[in-house]
Amino acid sequence: MLTALPAGALRADVLKIAHHGSRGSNTAPFLAAVAPQAYVIMCSANNSYGHPHAQAMERIAAQGGAVLRTDRDGSVTLLLWPERGTLTGALSGRTLTLTPPSAAAHSDRTAGLAGD
Numbered sequence: 001m002l003t004a005l006p007a008g009a010l011r012a013d014v015l016k017i018a019h020h021g022s023r024g025s026n027t028a029p030f031l032a033a034v035a036p037q038a039y040v041i042m043c044s045a046n047n048s049y050g051h052p053h054a055q056a057m058e059r060i061a062a063q064g065g066a067v068l069r070t071d072r073d074g075s076v077t078l079l080l081w082p083e084r085g086t087l088t089g090a091l092s093g094r095t096l097t098l099t100p101p102s103a104a105a106h107s108d109r110t111a112g113l114a115g116d
Helices: 028-034 054-063
Strands: 014-016 038-041 066-069 076-080 085-089 095-098
Touching: 028 054, 066 085
Parallel strands: 014 038, 038 066
Antiparallel strands: 076 085, 085 095
16 A cells, blocks of 8 residues: 555654554554654553564664653643644653654654654
C-alpha cells in the first residue's frame, strides 16, 4: 500500500504510535513514510505486555525524532499554532517545540525540538 501512495502523502509532524508500541506495530517503511518530528506512545508503567517493545523502539530510534511516553512522561498535551506546536508531558514536565513543516530539516528530524 505504501508504494501506491505519492511521496509525502503520509507526512505528519507528530505520530501517535499504534498499539502501545507492540513488537509488530509501526513498520520501518511506515515510519519512514510518515517521517514525524516527534512520537507519542501511550502505555502504562510496568504493563504485563512489555509495551513499548524493544523492537518498536529500535525502529523509532532509527528514524530519528523525539519520543514522549505516557508511562514516563504522564499525559501528553499537544498545542498547535500556525507558526509552531508544542508537546508537553504532564508528569515529566518535558516540552518539545515543533517547527513548521517548511522549516523542519529533512536530514535532521530533531531540528527545532527542545527538551530532548
